[in-house]
Amino acid sequence: MKRNKQWLAGLVGLSLLTYTCKVSQQVIKRDAEGKIIVNTAPSPAYLSPQESLKTIHVPKGYRLELIAAEPMIHEPVAMVWDGNGRLYVAEMNTYMQDVDGTGEMKPICSIKRLEDTNGDGKMDKSVVFVKNLVLPRMIQTLDDRLLVNETNSNHIHSYRDTNGDGIADEKKLVYKNDAINTSNLEHQKSGLIWNLDNKMYVTVENKRYSYEDGMIKSENLPEGPGGQWGLTNDNYGRLFYSSAGGEVPALTFQQNPMYGRLDLKDQFNEDFQAVWPIISTPDVQGGLGRLRADSTLNHFTASTGQSVFRGNSLPEDVLSDLFICEPVGRLIRRAKVTNTEGKITLKNIFEKEEFLASTDMNFRPVNTATGPDGCLYILDMYRxxxxxxxWTRKGSFLRKKILERKLDQNIGRGRIYRLVYDGIKPDKTAPKMLDMSSNQLVQYLSHANGWWRENAQKLIVIRGDKSVVPELKAMVLNSSTSQLGRIHALWTLNGLKALDNETILSMLKDKDAEIRKTTIWASEERVLNGDDQLIAAMKPLINDPSADVRFQLALTLRFSNSEKAGILTKELLANNTDNEVITTSQKKYQSIMDARALSKRNALLLKEADQKLINKGSLIFNQLCATCHGADGKGVAIGGKNMVAPALANSSNVTGDPEKLIKILLHGLSGPINGKTYPDVMPALGANDDDYIASVISFIRNDIGNKASVVKPADVKKVRQETNGRDKSWTKTELETAKK
Structure with a gap:
């Protein structure tokens, strides 16, 4: 069946040519003491792309260029390039079109495909690649196929244009999971990034994915990795998550989540969590407690869209820095990532100011990415x-501010910028990787821009083309090849299932510590299968001079049932009692194993139906509630800050009257709890069915240090009927008086 083409090229191309596209080098206004003078009375009015550019401040030498804007794109939330440099943009066209979010789940969202046809760095051609979607949240390119996941669904489909008209006409279900996700759309997974280890990772969910024989397969992680909107990786495959709900700008980056979650309280300090807008920020969910005296946001609250810069068209000192979007503060943080004996810490590049900040109230940076040209791209949802x-329900602090400023009236727009630097020209090489042979792709595994390296590896692995194995082996063993080129060649061999023991044994002795570490990681499957020859060859590494190597060895041996692996692990741990990361990781893992053993023993004492409730509640808790309450129920406290939500472990509030818990989950909770005020409210989960609510409550009452009766779906149904019509959150005082 023919489909109507939906081109906007002519009009949009001409309109983009009229843009100045450069930010004038405006200096942030400061007082006599050097403090930033905040715009305390910003206008909420819509600004054209040219006008908005003038409100965005970046350091001297940097500037932003406009790449795309409305009407080419609307409500953009995610972006990814294919191997030929075409940019796919997911649009949540139904997201919060009014203050109540009316019609959000209508299947009218889309994914656009943008192209720069004349090489000037600006998109001049746009087509609706996929339409009729429900809030698309995850996109990832394979070869000429695009993977897509929609809100409320766990399926993953691939889309392909088979006739060259720019519109997808082939749709295939490549990952099937019929379970419907009923969580709030902010609490569902995001990401699906292709990592160095040939796995695709997501936030929230305790799974990771891989491509095999034309389908996507999943494997379980020990626990959910946490996070919320956004996920990124660095050149060495380290993942960085963010949690907007937990108000944690970065987390779960000490180790790969395949080994469990690990966060250290001092991986950054309180100063790192303070943000420095140049604009009054009244529209914050946390209310007055999240505002300074000058009316600016005082703390990360909407951390999202992070990326590690991996390009080659900005100054060298930017390479490997972490950029984190804060759309409520209208800013982007640039953080320096430091590795000290295997422990990763983050620090703001600037003192009490941000790398990028705007005075435009509608500037909403929600995503960033390194592009094929080696520049940093910024996606502005502009709304x-x-x-x-x-969180905008009647009676909320946020709703009042939205209506006062008429922020609900600015919808249906969006912009994409690229960050460039004076004196450094973006790489104008037009990617044609989809048209290259595998042999031609091998050379790009050593490219200076991580985008090219990653896509070359991905395409070779997806093709399964083993004709390049000899060339890859030679590349791995050649010490004169770039370090990152050898690492990508190593993982490409791994992805082709062609990494043999001869190569591994040689690389374990390499002079480069990062090569040794990567080799241990890439050979993990063989270790888990009990390859004693390989395990024996790793013994010298328990005393490796690099803490990173020793840490990776401890992680890789963790799940092996080999007797030799167990002996090595004990010796390694005994020799590293002074290494915080290695010892803390092992203690965390052991505590998880102990908790599971206890849960298993308790399960034997429960009826089968009750245990099913608890098991379902465990999954929901770890994917949703753990973001704020902690995976162990003891709360989230990273960076020396107070917890964002009360602890649930060993809590009389949890093991007490179950009706209070039912009311809280149905309608939410706000205000002080036991005399303490938290920055966020407990959202209502009443949109979920009675079984869902009963499961969560039954889990927290019978795990994480608690022991009480389970709650049945019928109990929830009764309370739901009794409180029918309630449209606001409960307070602790209301709950107490309601029972008297």
Whole structure:
């Protein structure tokens, strides 16, 4: 069946040519003491792309160029390039079109494909690649196929244009999971990034994915990795998550989540969590507690869209820095990532100011990425409301501010910028990787821009082309090849299932510590299968001079049932009692194993139906509630800050009257709890069915240090009927008086 083409090229191309596209080098206004003078009375009015550019401040030498804007794109949330440099943009066209989020789940969202046809760095051609979607949240390119996941669904489909008209006409279900996700759209997974280890990772969910024989397969992680909107990786495959709900700008980056979650309280300090807008920020969910005296946001609250810069068209000192978007503060943080004996810490590049900040109230940076040209790309959703309807309900602090400023009226727009630097020209090489042979792709495994390296590896692995194995082996063993080129060649061999023991044994003795570490990681499957020859060859590495190598060895041996692996692990741990990361990781893992053993023993004492409730509640808790309450129920406290939500472990509030818990989950909770005020509210989960609510409550009452009766779906149904019509959150005082 023919489909109507939906081109915007002519009009949009001409309109983009009229843009100045450069930010004038404006200096942030400061007082006599050097402090930033904040715009305390910003206008909420819509600004054209040219006008908005003038409000965005970046350091001297940097500037932004406009790449795309409305009407070419609308409500953009995610972006990814294919091997030929075409940019796919996911649009949540139904997101918060009014203060109540009316019609959000209508299947009218789309994914656009943008192209720069004349090489000037600006998109001049746009087509609706896929339409009729429900809030598309995850996109990833394979070869000429695009993977897509929609809100409320666990399926992953691939889309392909088979006739060259730019519109997808082939749709295939490549990962099937019929379970419907009923969580709030802010609490569902995001990411699906292709990592160095040939796995695709997501936030929230305790799974990772891989491509095999034309399908996507999943494997379980020991626990959910946490995070919320956004996920990124660095040149060596380290993952960085963010949690907007938990108000944690970065987390789960000490080790790969395949080994469990690990966060250290001092991986950054309180100063890192303070943000420095140049604009009054009244529209914050946390209310007055999240504002300074000058009315600016005082703390990360909407951390999202992070990326590690891996390009080659910005100054060298930017390479490997972490950029984190804060759309409520209208800013982007640039953080320096430091590795000290295997422990990763983050620090703001600037003192009490941000790398990028705007005075435009509708500037909403929600995503960043390194592009094929080696520049950093910034996706601006450009809208008034940036909070889901669950937090803009009647009576909320946020709703009042939105309506006062008429922020609900700015919808349906969006911009994409690229960050460039004076004196450094973006790489104008037009990617044609989809048209290259595998042999031609091998050379790009050593490219200076991580985008090219990653895509070359991905394409070779997807093709399964083993004709390049000899060339890859030679590349791995050649010490004169770049370090990152050898690492990518190593993982490409791994992805082709062609990494043999001869190569591994040689690389374990390499002079480069990062090569040794990567070799241990890439050979993990053989270790888990009990390859005693390989395990024996790793014994010298328990005393490796690099803490990173020793840490990776401890992680890789962790799940092996080999007797030799167990002996090595004990010796390694005994020799590293002074290494915080290695010892803390092992203690965390052991505590998880102990908790599971206890849960298993308790399960034997429960009826089968009750245990099913608890098991379902465990999954929901770890994917949703753990973001704020902690995986162990003891709360989230990273960076020396107070917890964002009360602890649930060993809590009389949890093991007490179950009706209070039912009311809280149905309608939410706000205000002080036991005399303590938290920065966020407990959102209502009443949109979920009675079984869902009963499961979560039954889990927290029978795990994480608690022991009490389970809650049945019928109990939830009764309370739901009794409180029918309630449209606001409960307070602790209301709950107490309601029972008297």
């Amino acid at each position: 008034g409301i940036i909070q889901e309807g669950e």
